[in-house]
Amino acid sequence: MTAQLEYPDPQESDALLSIQGLWKVFGPKPARVPHHPELAALSREDLYRRTGCTAAVRDLSFDVAPGEVFVVMGLSGSGKSTLVRCLTRLVEPTAGRLIFEGEDLRAADERRLRTLRRSKFSMVFQHFGLLPHRKVIDNVSYGLEVRGEGKADRKRRAQEVIDLVGLRGNENLYPEQLSGGMQQRVGLARALANDPDVLLFDEPFSALDPLIRREMQTEVVRLHREVGKTMVFITHDLSEALKLGDRILLMRDGAAVQFGTGDELVGAPADDYVREFVRDVPRADVLTLRWIARRPRDGEPLDGPELGPDVLVREATRLVLESDRPVKVVSAGQLLGVIGDEEILAVVADS
């Protein structure tokens, strides 16, 4: 039994990167799995038992918009690393389409792929991947050297990104002379030096201790604000995903469980798995007023203070509790609902 997989036409859409029906199957004769409805529907264990194959990525489809931070989150073994490697074909997908800037990446030959990897994508790895015998500045300019750029240009560009990531003064040190956090700054600088269209991060901060990790997350938020690059960020850490992601894809056993913004995952979990995943998130720091506004009751005063629907519950708490009238949630002059002490306390008490 063979099913024909159908995908939409390569993009008239605004997506920078479009992933359509992507599969990566490891094991013997992997290509039969995506096209075989019965095999494709088997659980991870049953598929392995019947075929000896593991579907690390299962029928994933999503678009990444230009300038967006797209986070892929999931527990160990959910397929995140395989997915991010499939995006540049460092791991060869088994089925599906990858459209980047309108180009079908699966049709690209080795030469074209190498060019794309050098000029359009940069990767930041968990274990930094720095060259130990090269100074910071030479690590940062390495990609430019490979691309054949002249010495003066390389140096100028490397210095620019070294300044950008806060490494000025460390140019002539070797990686082993730097702390983990500093080494990952070198990794970031090296990735930015190529001026790629997409930065791919594979759990870049997992090896760092929690304080440095938070500092680096803030650094990525700042860099994103400054350089506006499209980012695909892999993590198993929910708070990291919520802090960085414009949109989050939650994966389990290779498949998508939910796509959404952080507040959508927390406010409207798709199933019990997601509910359990987000259970300990301080809801007041993630949910916005649009999630808790309700219809005004008959006779309720509507002359209270106004706030927008995107204000975080935490930020609105004081105003709501101090006001003797319900706070109005208003967008473009339209009343979306009201919020009183009850609604606020239900969230804050749960946080």
Ligand SMILES: Nc1ncnc2c1ncn2[C@@H]1O[C@H](COP(=O)(O)OP(=O)(O)OP(=O)(O)O)[C@@H](O)[C@H]1O
């Ligand atoms: N080369 C391979 N051969 C066979 N199975 C593989 C291979 N690479 C990955 N897998 C399997 O695919 C599944 C997904 O692995 P992957 O490393 O992508 O997950 P992950 O979410 O990145 O996990 P982690 O955070 O632990 O790296 C796992 O079951 C893994 O054992």
